[in-house]
Amino acid sequence: MENQNSSVRPAIRRVLGIETSCDETAAAVYDGRTGLAAHELYSQVSLHAAFGGVVPELASRDHVTHLTPLIARALERAGGGAEAIDGVAYTAGPGLVGALLVGAAVARSLAFAWKVPAIGVHHLEGHLLAPMLEPDPPDFPFIALLVSGGHTLLARVTALGDYELLGTSLDDAAGEAFDKTAKLLGLPYPGGPALARLAQQGRRDRFAFPRPMLDRPGLDFSFSGLKTAVVVALKSITLDAATRADVAAGFESAVVATLVAKCERALDATGIATLVVAGGVGANLHLREQLAALGRERGIVVRYPRPEFCTDNAAMIAYAGYARLAAGESDGLAIRASARWALDSLTPPHRGALHRAPR
Ligand code: KG4
Ligand code: ZN
Numbered sequence: 001m002e003n004q005n006s007s008v009r010p011a012i013r014r015v016l017g018i019e020t021s022c023d024e025t026a027a028a029v030y031d032g033r034t035g036l037a038a039h040e041l042y043s044q045v046s047l048h049a050a051f052g053g054v055v056p057e058l059a060s061r062d063h064v065t066h067l068t069p070l071i072a073r074a075l076e077r078a079g080g081g082a083e084a085i086d087g088v089a090y091t092a093g094p095g096l097v098g099a100l101l102v103g104a105a106v107a108r109s110l111a112f113a114w115k116v117p118a119i120g121v122h123h124l125e126g127h128l129l130a131p132m133l134e135p136d137p138p139d140f141p142f143i144a145l146l147v148s149g150g151h152t153l154l155a156r157v158t159a160l161g162d163y164e165l166l167g168t169s170l171d172d173a174a175g176e177a178f179d180k181t182a183k184l185l186g187l188p189y190p191g192g193p194a195l196a197r198l199a200q201q202g203r204r205d206r207f208a209f210p211r212p213m214l215d216r217p218g219l220d221f222s223f224s225g226l227k228t229a230v231v232v233a234l235k236s237i238t239l240d241a242a243t244r245a246d247v248a249a250g251f252e253s254a255v256v257a258t259l260v261a262k263c264e265r266a267l268d269a270t271g272i273a274t275l276v277v278a279g280g281v282g283a284n285l286h287l288r289e290q291l292a293a294l295g296r297e298r299g300i301v302v303r304y305p306r307p308e309f310c311t312d313n314a315a316m317i318a319y320a321g322y323a324r325l326a327a328g329e330s331d332g333l334a335i336r337a338s339a340r341w342a343l344d345s346l347t348p349p350h351r352g353a354l355h356r357a358p359r
Pocket of ligand 2: 123127148149279280311312
């Protein structure tokens with residue numbers, strides 16, 4: 001343990017990343033010289049499908065079952081084994097606290113046993129930095145649109161840890177709206193990807209659903225009214241296969257048009273010419289097409305991670321942890337897990353042990 005928190009620490013090259021904040025168990029190894037060395041993921045979707053949503057206690061238990069074999073596989077695929085690991089990063093929040101604790105306890109214990117530093121990573125920082133895993137990563141500063149199951153926000157990202165919140169959802173997150181609307185259409189959990197697939201067969205102009213908050217200034221979002229508009233529409237129609245696809249297409253178009261318009265506003269307001277899209281809804285093809293079109297129109301750079309790194313994964317946690325550990329930050333011996341933790345409370349990396357206290 002002698003070097004655990006001393007200011008003289010060997011250079012960080014390889015970091016093991018662990019993600020257990022919700023319903024995916026994942027482990028990855030990021031190498032500062034050669035890039036992503038391995039990433040493994042086990043999705044709990046089939047476990048929770050019968051309940052129509054994530055059951056927190058079942059999620060925690062399933063993480064306990066799957067995490068260590070996944071870590072072993074990631075280390076094996078990366079080559080070099082545990083001896084090659086210079087630090088361990090884990091998602092410390094926000095998320096389901098029982099699920100987070102599984103990853104946090106395992107990660108901190110491994111770091112202790114291996115005599116390397118550990119760091120608790122903010123899950124949304126992981127999402128924001130996921131495009132850095134791609135061959136042509138964006139330069140700072142950029143505008144980030146983060147659209148996941150639990151969060152919808154626009155942020156100005158000036159540097160690692162320098163995140164200014166420009167707008168956020170006042171009610172449902174974009175992914176949550178997709179999931180709830182999918183449920184209304186009788187689609188199985190998780191509804192977002194299923195609704196998106198159905199939308200591809202539908203007519204986008206049959207249902208003119210409202211584009212929430214576009215009539216008001218500002219960069220906040222609201223999606224609950226749109227969901228209500230779908231409920232009202234469904235009451236007056238017979239839901240045959242074609243109509244279901246048309247409702248899905250109308251809903252997806254309304255969400256995407258709103259997200260694109262808010263991105264445009266954020267770019268206008270800041271004068272920044274790079275846009276990054278991250279989070280599960282960032283895997284949505286219609287959103288990616290519309291943002292690519294916006295990029296061409298305005299001559300701006302638009303970057304997104306590959307779809308598997310839009311949804312939850314450990315590669316983004318390994319990368320974010322690497323970036324902070326390599327800058328000299330670490331967490332000491334604390335095991336950290338916080339259900340709530342504001343993204344804009346993060347700061348750029350600090351040298352030495354830093355006891356950031358998420359709330
Ligand atoms: O980032 P993520 O994997 O988990 C959270 O941190 O929340 O995001 C999951 C969300 C779910 O709501 C899911 O339905 C949505 O992302 N999602 C999609 C698509 N793929 C995942 N929504 C729309 N279209 C998709 N292709
Ligand atoms: Zn996520």
